[in-house]
Amino acid sequence: MTAIAFIGLGNMGGPMAANLVRAGHEVTGFDLNPAGVQALVAAGGKQAASAGEAARAADVVITMLPAGEHVRAVWTGQGGLIDVAKQRGGEKPLLIDCSTIDVESARAVAEEARAAGFDMLDAPVSGGVGGAQAGTLTFMVGGPDAGFARGEPILKAMGKNIVHAGASGAGQAAKICNNMMLAINMAGLAEGLVLATKLGLDHAKLFQIASTSSGQSWALTTYCPSPGLVPTAPANRDYAGGFATALMLKDVRLSQAAAEAVGAPTPLGAHAAKLYAALAEAGEAGRDFSAIYPWLAKQARGSVGEG
Ligand code: NAD
Numbered sequence: 001m002t003a004i005a006f007i008g009l010g011n012m013g014g015p016m017a018a019n020l021v022r023a024g025h026e027v028t029g030f031d032l033n034p035a036g037v038q039a040l041v042a043a044g045g046k047q048a049a050s051a052g053e054a055a056r057a058a059d060v061v062i063t064m065l066p067a068g069e070h071v072r073a074v075w076t077g078q079g080g081l082i083d084v085a086k087q088r089g090g091e092k093p094l095l096i097d098c099s100t101i102d103v104e105s106a107r108a109v110a111e112e113a114r115a116a117g118f119d120m121l122d123a124p125v126s127g128g129v130g131g132a133q134a135g136t137l138t139f140m141v142g143g144p145d146a147g148f149a150r151g152e153p154i155l156k157a158m159g160k161n162i163v164h165a166g167a168s169g170a171g172q173a174a175k176i177c178n179n180m181m182l183a184i185n186m187a188g189l190a191e192g193l194v195l196a197t198k199l200g201l202d203h204a205k206l207f208q209i210a211s212t213s214s215g216q217s218w219a220l221t222t223y224c225p226s227p228g229l230v231p232t233a234p235a236n237r238d239y240a241g242g243f244a245t246a247l248m249l250k251d252v253r254l255s256q257a258a259a260e261a262v263g264a265p266t267p268l269g270a271h272a273a274k275l276y277a278a279l280a281e282a283g284e285a286g287r288d289f290s291a292i293y294p295w296l297a298k299q300a301r302g303s304v305g306e307g
Contacts, residue, residue, distance in 0.1 A: 001025055002154065005058035007051045007074060007081070008099070009036030012125070013064030015132040016098070016158045018043040022135075023157035030054040052084045055093070060154055061085065064098045067250065068105035071097055075109045082113050094150050095120040098139075100247075102254050103169045103176070104261075110143065110168035119147030122168060123155060124175040128243050136160045140178075142170035173258070180255035183248055183272040183289070186219045190293035193226050194300055204229060225293035234288035242288030249276040249285075 002025050006017040009031040017040050020027045027045040030053070031037050037047045048054035051074055055061045061081055065071050075081045075097070085093050095113050097106065097120070106122040113120035121143035131137040137159035141148055148164045155162045165174045192215065196206045203226045211221050224230040234242035252273045259266040275292065284291045297303060 003059045005054040005061045008064035009040050011129050012132045014039050019135045019158045021045050028054045055081050055084045058093055060094045062096045068101035071099050071101050072105055076112050082116050086116055092118055096123050098123050100124045100175050103172045103258055106172045107169040119144050121147050121151050122171040124171050140165050140171040140174040142168050176255040179251040180269045183252045184268045185217050187272050187275055189219045190296045193293055194297050225290035239287040239291040244286055245280050245289045246285040248289035249280050
């Protein structure tokens with residue numbers, strides 16, 4: 001049993017914290033939104049009145065927040081979680097941020113933690129809300145070896161694949177590369193489906209052929225944006241739930257900011273950022289990002305609906 005502080009009990013953090021409780025850990029949580037805290041208490045966790053109070057006696061401190069600015073605000077500066085950890089006697093707590101944020105913020109926060117004598121891991125996840133609930137997330141982890149060795153058994157209570165990607169920031173780097181690849185992939189698949197419709201080709205036939213040919217992809221075989229082909233895909237729920245277009249847009253923009261900073265050519269990533277921005281502006285920010293397919297289909301000449 002480990003005393004764990006969990007800050008950020010939203011769509012992802014809520015079920016992740018509940019899985020830590022289920023694994024026998026003592027979890028104390030805080031979120032600005034009381035509903036998240038109440039859900040943790042209902043799952044057997046404890047509530048705190050602030051992030052600092054949650055972290056005061058914790059052996060492991062975990063955050064799952066929206067973006068870099070929230071992570072910097074919660075961890076750094078006077079009264080931040082690193083400051084709180086400094087006040088604690090006994091063994092030094094392990095610090096873990098699971099949010100998807102920019103590499104620069106992840107490295108800056110980890111550096112402040114290191115300078116204060118703590119191991120900190122950036123450990124963003126893949127697998128969505130379903131993976132968070134089922135405890136099958138993939139964790140991409142950046143940080144020192146000793147911190148990874150200590151954190152791995154804790155992360156295992158929330159995920160299936162725990163990969164040490166490298167030094168601080170490597171977890172975030174892996175996450176934004178993966179999501180940029182997925183964003184491009186899904187847009188390409190949407191184009192293939194729209195073209196198939198216009199050429200009079202049945203989507204089920206294209207699926208049967210492409211899923212065993214060189215056009216095969218995760219987006220096609222496990223997340224197909226054309227309804228009726230992969231039962232668990234958000235396309236069958238009118239693109240509800242899943243991974244919101246707004247979050248995909250955030251991640252592609254993070255990839256483009258990183259690419260610009262290091263001088264990596266990512267022309268398709270840049271174009272994907274424009275496509276998902278247009279999708280979000282068209283009112284689809286809250287729907288799954290695979291809604292790029294019906295959005296594109298509606299733009300086809302002579303179109304009356306979704307492909
Ligand atoms: P969310 O908005 O549901 O949850 C974030 C929570 O953080 C909210 O409950 C909010 O109240 C809380 N919060 C914000 N500032 C806070 C503060 N200062 N103190 C305490 N709580 C604070 O978002 P989510 O879907 O859970 O995503 C969290 C992170 O995980 C994001 O970085 C996202 O990109 C990433 N992610 C999400 C998914 C997904 O499918 N939803 C998948 C992989 C990764």
